[in-house]
Amino acid sequence: MRATEEQHNARKREMMEKCFECYAENGLTGTGIKALAAACGCTTGNLYSYFNSVDELIIESTAYCMEKVEDDFMEMAPTDPKDVVRFVKEVPYWTAKKHGKKYRLMYQIYTHPKYIEHGKKFFEGVNERYTEYAKRLEPKIGIPYTVITPLIFIFVRACVHYAMFEDEYYLKTQMEVLKQGVALFADKYRSQYLNGGNEK
Structure with missing residues (x-):
């Protein structure tokens, strides 16, 4: 049985x-x-x-397959700050090549009025996963997870946008903002640490 x-x-x-x-x-x-x-x-x-129905098949297969895509993405995510440059350079193109069609389908499904509530549920799970990842990075790079999390979202959004549209201009502008943001925040929190955490 x-x-x-x-x-x-x-x-x-x-x-x-x-x-x-x-x-x-x-x-x-x-x-x-x-x-x-x-x-x-x-x-x-x-x-x-x-x-039981085509709708059930669409809902369940989308949730299951996109969770696998997220697993693939997280397996490549750096755990060592020294690996961030490699990750940022490679992953947008890897995502587009391996999962571009899947992301296009996911957005087609999850923006459909019939399935949008399921999309909200899926992205709630994604938000939780990236927040937990940011918490693990916090002690390694010295930036609060509340700052790291939105930086991750910028990166992921740029990757997904490129995967769907192969918009090189959008990708490069987002990556530039991301690099400058990381550098600014790193300097800010390093300075706070050196001043005993009193600098605002």
Whole structure:
């Protein structure tokens, strides 16, 4: 019984990935249930044995697959301040190449009136994850996590924008603001530390 349940869940995860890839490749409105079933190597009836409706399939596959994308992103995130330069230079282009179509699909889904509440829930989780990451960085770089968190958001937004539109100008301007911001904040909090934390 347990093995059957595990197999069922594994097959469902596989279907979510294949359906999301199918949508990302062909568009949300241009992909029918038959195309999804074909991508999964099953019948439409079999697909409905895992999902009650197409809406449920879209909601669950988007949440699952974009969480995997975020996992990929976080695996590359630097834990050593010395690695930040490499990360900032490489990740926008890596994101665009590996996940550009997925980000375009995600925004298409999560801005749709039918699914926007699910989008809010997803991004609440993303916000929590990046805040926790900022808290881990705080003692390593000496900048409060409340300052690091918005800097992370600037970087992520620039990466996602580039992944969707390959807008080099936007990316470079955001990266320049980010670099200057990090330098200014580093100087500010280093100065506070040297003055016993009394400088405002």
